[in-house]
Amino acid sequence: MADTRTGGGTAKGFRGAEQGWPELDRIPHPPHRLPLLGDVVGAGRSTPLQDSLRFARRLGPIFRRRVFGKEFVFVWGSGLVADLADETRFAKHVGLGIANLRPVVGDALFTAYNHEPNWQLAHDVLAPGFSREAMAAYHPMMLDAAERLTGHWDRAAADGRTVDVPGDMTKLTLETIARTGFGHDFGSFERSRPHPFVTAMVGTLTHAQRLNTVPAPAAPLLLRRAGRRNLADIAYLNSTVDELVRERRRGTGGNGDLLDRMLETAHPVTGERLSAENVRRQVITFLVAGHETTSGALSFALHYLSRHPDVADRARAEVDRVWGGTAAPAYEQVAKLRYVRRVLDESLRLWPTAPAFAREARADTVLAGEHPMRRGAWALVLAAMLHRDPEVWGADAERFDPDRFDARAVRSRPPHVFKPFGTGARACIGRQFALHEATLVLGLLLRRYELLPDPSYRLTVTERLTLMPRGLRLRPEHRAPAPAGAVPAAPAGDRAGPPAPRGCPVRGGADRPRGPQGTAVRRAP
Template structure:
């Protein structure tokens, strides 16, 4: 999920999710705000919203970033926000000694459902560190290897569904099916639950409620007052109630099965229920367990489904690159019917494809940082303690000083080992930064690499030639309306000895 804009974190909070009117530079922690450029034609009430869309604030910000440079500001309904994307400034903000995570407005808007869970906790709230220490072993190499068979089982349900669509002559709905896949994966591996997504013609109600809460949080960023969203607020309250009810049932079922009494060596839910902090002996409260489960179910599938969808889009549009990735799968996995855990990490080019998709469209498109003490950003911009800025990840990943003049081009070789070593640190940040970076990063990358390898081995991907990439925003990013046509590969076409155009590039 994306960090967008914000209230204060370590230095106190305002009403959750709502900044006071007239929030000016000094209050934001930028005493020399007037030195930072902003879009032209600013209006008294709307600020910089002229020509902007409430549905695509991130993409609007990318457009302004190209015009205004590595640091800029936008104003909407009396609220002023500072955006940073220059590589040098971002590296400065990544300094954990001087800056910390800032719970921005988009995240604070999710606190009614996620509270002080890992993603939405303020830095001063103790449950963040408690949950992190309790759950970190759930993402160890040993834990990941135990999740691998369940990931394979869910991927098998996806390919079964795609085979049926192919047999019926239908294109596949990529974002919808990737959402089903990743929801089932985190639900089964983390919580032993099956939503039955592939047996449903429509999205599971959990997904509908989740999308509703994310969309509502996004809308709160684009209106002068929450009072204008009374009907949407009632719908959001119903969505939150449904998420809570679903998770409470899931936890109750685990307790009925004996969960909460063991060693805490099982899945994520067992760890939440069973494990005490190794030093303090503290345990997660029942309320916090609910919040953590919701966070993992939402964040644990929403961003990964987007990454897979963007990767499949770019591969379908670049047959030579798809052939190269497919050749690697054939060579590394060979005739192995079921790839083992260790074989996934050997798909180095496939992983580069995913990294390049995350570079162009980081599905969590921004993260916010706040000053721990008075400081000067980049040696030029004074910031007071608690002052914050939003790192625009999608533009950081397009910085021509880092990625070259062709930064908009899809090129997985930007992530070969030599290129990565040659780049400055903190220039690729799809999972955030620092102590509060995504705890499930390795889980997401293993799942996505495995699934992409399986799909490349099984299918040729054919795009809809009339489709042009559209990106929908609901705090996270996802291709909109992406459908692909499939061709089942023949045994001859999957022969690892068969030459592949571009495989030696």
């Protein structure tokens, strides 16, 4: 069996979860387990996360599933997750679909095993690229990308047309990370179809997800055509990034952006530089992870804003009050949108676009004093269910309510109950970038438009390692600017305290607009 110890795990080490849990039989599993196939009754190939949420509600805060001979332990109870967040006892585990991305990006920041040195090298070299000073330098480019989005939405508003929200958010966030990080313009808003880079990226993410739905020995046969297509997608991603690097080497540089740091910056202690292969892998990682998750977060937030006009009105009033008549808000003004940030956090609570992360034991230990784990045993933390734990979030945890992130409410909750960016040393390095960009964009869109939903739409979620609303369309309608002096003062809760700490039912009634007391309200299409 492949070594599954911390720092030595491989994609072939899935059985380590079962062998590393001496009392596995104490952990419940779904009924009707089938020979060979395992716990597949009531599960679909395209919705593993949402299937796991259903099992979680039935089986409790820790449970297991067997699929094609692989045993997976899932954890979502807040106390159990708090224990797994202890960096002295647990570390990141690269498994499931994440390991399936290693043919794409190898030992890049997101996919490196703990023992691989390139993670620490790249992290130390690139961390200054997400400092406050660097973020302030990226801000004007974020505004430029947002202006291209609003130009597109302005034309739709003038014609009374709807817009493809996930598609447009993907275009926006791809252009933002490409320009701020690598000085490149994909021309996304000038295209009638997604850029081929996006198509290839979605293909690799989808293939990584599908590999978990078939028996490993049969994958080469069952996914032969998909495997060939995946190799072609990887080749396109590589060639795109190689050309981007060649352009930079031929040009005058990117004024200290991420690519400049990758190419020119030595490690502050060892003096080591990133190899050409490492540069390629990190660029692909940032282009994919730097826009895929943020576009999903923005799309979910816009869905909830369109379905909750009372929330949208309150957020819009804050934007009018804080930004006033400023055409282009300054960097410092974005963090002042505290209620808008709560909207974003609440959207990430319900649908964290990176919905799970895995943790493995550094040494033999007992999880929460109850479940023995041997070194290398691992569990998958269901962040999307952790964020719905009724013991933390209340009996109405499925309800959208940004005031859950009022500063007082945040202080009243235990730590480690909100994990949209992972946890610990291996949490998302770009989380501040994503949060600034998303808050800025929501503010700009709220100030400019009323967001009118399709009354017949019910939220459905596409899973491709990350989450995205499927088929979400809104009709943007221009709004008149607020008259001078007409904007009310901020509610006391919006003025008090700092923003929430920054960490890394799908259908039916849960998506209906709700008023302040949770009563259903209607909005004209």
